[in-house]
Amino acid sequence: MKxxxxxxxxxxxxxxxxxxxxxxxxMTVTIAIMSGFLAVADGAQKVLNENRADCKLEDGSFTAxxxxxxxxxxxxxxxxxxxxxxxxxxxxxxDEATLRIYQDREQIxxxxxxxxxxxxxxxxxxxxxxxxESYGLEVGESLTINEVPMIxxxxxxxxxxxxxxKNNSDLMMDSFHFGxxxxxxxxxxxxxxxxxxxxxxxxxxxxxxxxxEKRNLSTDIKDKLVDNGAILTSFVTAENNQSISFIDDDxxxxxxxxxVFLSLIILIMAFVFSIVITSTIETEAPIIxxxxxxxxxxxxxxxxxxxxxxxxxxxxxxxxxxxxxTMMPDFFKGMYYGSYSLxxxxxxxxxxxxxxxxxxxxxxxxxxxxxxxxxxLSISPLNFLRKELKKSKNRRAVKLPNVSFxxxxxxxxxxxxxxxxxxxxxxxxxxxxxxxxxxxITPMISHYVDSIKQSAVSDYQYILKGPxxxxxxxxxxxxxxxxLETYYSPAGKNxxxxxxxxxxxxxxFDDLPISDDEKGGYLSDGLAKKLGAKxxxxxxxxxxxxxxxxxxxxxxxTDYPGALTVFMSQKxxxxxxxxxxxxxxxxxxDQELTFTDKNSLxxxxxxxxxxxxxxxxxxxxxxxxxxxxxxxxxxxxxLMVVLTKLVIDKNALSIxxxxxxxxxxxxxxxxxxxxxxxxxxxxxxxxxPLVNLGIQGCFLIVQMKLSGYLxxxxxxxxxxxxxxxxxxxxxxxxxIHMRRINKIQLSAALKNRE
Amino acid sequence: xxKKNEINTAFFSVKNIEKSYGTGSAKVKVLDGVSTExxxxxxxxxxxxxxxxxxxxxNVAGGLESxxxxxxxxxxxxxxxxxxxxxxxxxxxxxxxxxxFYNLIPNLTVKENIEVCAYLSKNPLExxxxxxxxxxxxxxxxxxxxxxxxxxxxxxxxxxxxxxPALLLCDELTGALDYKTAKEILALIEKIxxxxxxxxxxxxxxxxxxxxAHRVLKLHDGRIVKDYVNETQLSAKDxxx
Numbered sequence: 001m002k003x004x005x006x007x008x009x010x011x012x013x014x015x016x017x018x019x020x021x022x023x024x025x026x027m028t029v030t031i032a033i034m035s036g037f038l039a040v041a042d043g044a045q046k047v048l049n050e051n052r053a054d055c056k057l058e059d060g061s062f063t064a065x066x067x068x069x070x071x072x073x074x075x076x077x078x079x080x081x082x083x084x085x086x087x088x089x090x091x092x093x094x095d096e097a098t099l100r101i102y103q104d105r106e107q108i109x110x111x112x113x114x115x116x117x118x119x120x121x122x123x124x125x126x127x128x129x130x131x132x133e134s135y136g137l138e139v140g141e142s143l144t145i146n147e148v149p150m151i152x153x154x155x156x157x158x159x160x161x162x163x164x165x166k167n168n169s170d171l172m173m174d175s176f177h178f179g180x181x182x183x184x185x186x187x188x189x190x191x192x193x194x195x196x197x198x199x200x201x202x203x204x205x206x207x208x209x210x211x212x213e214k215r216n217l218s219t220d221i222k223d224k225l226v227d228n229g230a231i232l233t234s235f236v237t238a239e240n241n242q243s244i245s246f247i248d249d250d251x252x253x254x255x256x257x258x259x260v261f262l263s264l265i266i267l268i269m270a271f272v273f274s275i276v277i278t279s280t281i282e283t284e285a286p287i288i289x290x291x292x293x294x295x296x297x298x299x300x301x302x303x304x305x306x307x308x309x310x311x312x313x314x315x316x317x318x319x320x321x322x323x324x325x326t327m328m329p330d331f332f333k334g335m336y337y338g339s340y341s342l343x344x345x346x347x348x349x350x351x352x353x354x355x356x357x358x359x360x361x362x363x364x365x366x367x368x369x370x371x372x373x374x375x376x377l378s379i380s381p382l383n384f385l386r387k388e389l390k391k392s393k394n395r396r397a398v399k400l401p402n403v404s405f406x407x408x409x410x411x412x413x414x415x416x417x418x419x420x421x422x423x424x425x426x427x428x429x430x431x432x433x434x435x436x437x438x439x440x441i442t443p444m445i446s447h448y449v450d451s452i453k454q455s456a457v458s459d460y461q462y463i464l465k466g467p468x469x470x471x472x473x474x475x476x477x478x479x480x481x482x483x484l485e486t487y488y489s490p491a492g493k494n495x496x497x498x499x500x501x502x503x504x505x506x507x508x509f510d511d512l513p514i515s516d517d518e519k520g521g522y523l524s525d526g527l528a529k530k531l532g533a534k535x536x537x538x539x540x541x542x543x544x545x546x547x548x549x550x551x552x553x554x555x556x557x558t559d560y561p562g563a564l565t566v567f568m569s570q571k572x573x574x575x576x577x578x579x580x581x582x583x584x585x586x587x588x589x590d591q592e593l594t595f596t597d598k599n600s601l602x603x604x605x606x607x608x609x610x611x612x613x614x615x616x617x618x619x620x621x622x623x624x625x626x627x628x629x630x631x632x633x634x635x636x637x638x639l640m641v642v643l644t645k646l647v648i649d650k651n652a653l654s655i656x657x658x659x660x661x662x663x664x665x666x667x668x669x670x671x672x673x674x675x676x677x678x679x680x681x682x683x684x685x686x687x688x689p690l691v692n693l694g695i696q697g698c699f700l701i702v703q704m705k706l707s708g709y710l711x712x713x714x715x716x717x718x719x720x721x722x723x724x725x726x727x728x729x730x731x732x733x734x735x736i737h738m739r740r741i742n743k744i745q746l747s748a749a750l751k752n753r754e
Numbered sequence: 755x756x757k758k759n760e761i762n763t764a765f766f767s768v769k770n771i772e773k774s775y776g777t778g779s780a781k782v783k784v785l786d787g788v789s790t791e792x793x794x795x796x797x798x799x800x801x802x803x804x805x806x807x808x809x810x811x812x813n814v815a816g817g818l819e820s821x822x823x824x825x826x827x828x829x830x831x832x833x834x835x836x837x838x839x840x841x842x843x844x845x846x847x848x849x850x851x852x853x854x855f856y857n858l859i860p861n862l863t864v865k866e867n868i869e870v871c872a873y874l875s876k877n878p879l880e881x882x883x884x885x886x887x888x889x890x891x892x893x894x895x896x897x898x899x900x901x902x903x904x905x906x907x908x909x910x911x912x913x914x915x916x917x918x919p920a921l922l923l924c925d926e927l928t929g930a931l932d933y934k935t936a937k938e939i940l941a942l943i944e945k946i947x948x949x950x951x952x953x954x955x956x957x958x959x960x961x962x963x964x965x966x967a968h969r970v971l972k973l974h975d976g977r978i979v980k981d982y983v984n985e986t987q988l989s990a991k992d993x994x995x
Contacts, residue, residue, distance in 0.1 A: 004862065004869035011861040290857040293818055294914070295846025295874045382818040385853065 026638040031320025034262040036328020038353035047345040055110035057159040058201035062235040072228035084108040116154030126154040130341040131179020163246040273309040274372035289384030317358040413675040429687040431635035438628020441621040449614035457508040458588040461605040468600040476589035484541040491704040501573030520553030521568030524560035526709025636729035684726040764791035771824035786976040795951040802973035817841040850914030854926035856906040858898040865894040875917040904935030940990040962995040
């Protein structure tokens with residue numbers, strides 16, 4: 001005979017359909033998001049790894065002032081490495097975009113054609129798929145390159161530009177203003193010689209090297225090149241090349257974050273279920289007492305009460321996974337393909353995701369509810385029959401302040417339901433955090449871009465390849481620029497820091513007390529925050545091309561959000577870099593400068609460049625905001641409907657009694673609903689500082705991925721928005737509860753025989 | 755019944771049982787050296803004022819509460835020495851409980867409520883037959899809230915009986931019922947006793963119920979002040995109060 005208690009499940013489901021639907025909805029949505037995300041992340045990782053292997057991704061690259069000698073290449077290759085010439089030109093396109101054009105690769109960083117075909121003729125070009133989409137190019141269109149119209153034959157991806165970083169020191173990739181193109185053999189030679197960048201890729205012969213061995217070998221390669229007369233302008237390992245490794249870092253933190261998010265939601269739902277079950281046990285205490293007295297064992301009852309949470313979780317897992325694999329991949333693929341240049345991927349069944357979205361939730365549900373049930377059912381049958389469910393009888397009532405009767409009543413309701421309210425608080429915190437994360441990105445980036453523009457010292461910063469005078473110096477001010485690296489321990493890697501050597505009486509930095517006699521420098525506040533440095537500290541830097549090390553004392557910190565920067569006296573910097581005191585290689589200028597030899601110009605930075613960064617960041621995160629808003633509202637609604645309904649259910653008899661005594665419905669609402677309203681409002685307000693802390697902590701992780709420093713900025717109106725969205729969600733539930741209270745009959749009290 | 759008394763050993767026997775609540779100066783002795791014996795198939799009514807210890811007696815007899823001293827033997831087994839697990843098994847196999855409040859499962863029908871305890875037994879009674887005996891056949895598919903108090907109590911009795919327990923313990927089973935319904939329930943108990951020969955202990959405030967018992971115990975301040983065989987047993991339908 002099957003246990004007849006199981007017949008309760010269907011009826012319980014029917015009579016509490018709202019509660020179970022809400023829980024099912026929340027868990028299904030969470031599992032669908034998780035399963036879809038993990039399947040896509042896994043697919044992306046797999047296609048990335050396969051593509052890197054198939055397309056022979058470089059292990060590092062370097063650029064040189066001129067073509068390296070055959071001898072230098074031969075000597076270097078003796079170290080166990082193959083060196084490939086991989087030259088390019090940076091072609092300016094309208095709207096401040098740059099297309100980096102390579103010759104079709106045959107030996108290293110091979111091209112994957114996504115749509116169309118590779119260029120064959122000299123007036124053909126294939127462009128990166130992501131750049132084409134962002135910039136608005138299509139196969140068959142014509143693009144003017146080197147003053148010649150070229151037909152776009154195909155859309156491609158290349159393994160060395162999975163993230164479109166123009167410069168390795170850029171804060172963010174920028175697919176709107178930077179892309180990669182491939183032309184057929186020989187076309188590159190038609191560009192002016194001074195525009196061709198001598199770029200090389202190297203590839204280790206031994207494919208089984210450890211990370212440490214790879215790093216050491218890269219250092220040896222660099223040394224060997226320098227020893228053999230190569231003048232390097234950049235040298236970067238694949239690990240430190242943001243165009244290659246940024247996606248790994250990004251996925252490396254996204255996946256664990258999503259796993260934590262899933263675990264938290266399931267944990268909360270397991271607690272919600274345990275509270276629901278505990279409340280049911282309290283209601284059914286005499287029945288349980290009778291069943292125990294009749295010979296039912298504790299474990300039979302645990303099995304009975306734990307079945308529903310497991311069943312709901314199992315159904316959520318099934319529906320969630322089906323949705324996750326059918327409807328969600330396109331959304332998450334959109335997120336990856338909208339940010340990264342990846343070859344097409346296939347979604348396969350991911351065993352880890354399946355375990356995480358089925359076994360883990362069920363295990364958590366069983367674990368938490370078993371403990372709750374075991375504790376709750378550990379009292380004697382007699383105590384159940386007497387409804388004496390508290391282990392300690394001597395618990396004294398909490399003494400309340402001498403406030404009005406209604407307030408004391410409300411406080412009693414809050415104390416009675418503290419477990420529900422605590423769980424609600426945790427849920428509100430989580431939902432508010434998700435909501436804040438979704439809402440804060442846009443204002444934070446806009447604020448950052450605005451502050452960069454506002455604090456820009458000059459309209460133009462020119463970085464030159466050497467000391468060159470402009471044709472129209474005007475009020476331009478000479479400076480020395482150098483890019484050194486320092487170790488950033490949270491990310492476990494070196495980051496690039498810009499060094500500016502300034503005149504003592506700089507017109508552009510008149511607030512900075514630069515002195516030629518003072519050793520050390522002023523750190524931009526972003527750099528100081530990122531490194532945790534303060535005045536008086538000494539920081540170590542290294543020149544990545546010469547391995548020469550420098551120690552710089554921190555004199556002070558200055559407000560300069562544009563980059564990770566050290567400002568110091570030009571004289572001191574020149575001395576540090578073993579340059580003449582008159583050396584300079586850059587200008588600050590409020591007017592555009594012209595140089596006779598355009599080849600002497602390395603980089604021009606304008607404040608507008610930063611808005612490009614803003615566009616890209618906003619584009620990368622644009623899908624986050626609605627997703628976060630949806631997730632947060634679902635969490636708010638589900639937790640509020642389930643947990644606050646328990647308060648009404650638990651007190652249905654008391655509410656009925658109050659009606660018998662002559663209380664009006666509005667007065668009853670003031671007691672029971674206002675208590676919940678106050679808790680919801682209090683939770684929303686109380687969790688705001690915690691949300692703030694959470695966001696700060698979360699952006700600490702984001703900072704690790706960024707090569708710059710993005711200050712956390714949370715405008716005050718966002719706090720108000722969160723409280724407003726939370727309260728709006730609550731008032732929907734409150735309305736349902738009002739109707740529920742109205743429906744409670746006086747007869748419930750009159751029929752009560754206990 | 756008289757004959758049975760002479761030839762059988764006691765089915766239910768308590769010897770010098772003691773039970774106290776509280777400690778120190780607040781210690782209250784609720785059962786103080788209680789001893790008695792019942793034979794198989796007897797109906798025993800336990801009377802006494804509030805606080806006399808009658809409910810506690812029923813609870814310790816059912817293994818719901820432990821005793822401080824003495825012994826309780828039911829069908830040859832000393833339940834006072836059993837661990838909680840064995841007690842649970844014992845209750846499952848041998849005992850049926852009926853309480854003043856019916857404690858029916860609200861979302862199970864009458865028949866299903868009875869099946870809940872049938873599930874516990876290897877040889878349960880035929881449920882449909884029992885429903886006829888209980889007068890619940892036409893209500894078998896109703897939920898508890900669709901029944902009168904008397905019908906609910908019938909269902910609770912059916913639930914306790916379906917295991918065909920050797921010992922049926924009833925705590926104020928008519929306490930929540932009106933006169934007419936209470937008499938119907940007592941008549942049902944009598945019928946069950948005659949049909950299934952279960953030993954039945956009824957704890958009640960209601961003095962006239964003693965008249966339907968084979969044996970009557972009166973408790974006062976935890977002690978038995980009267981323990982006698984009722985020679986002038988009345989049928990339940992003839993009880994008056």
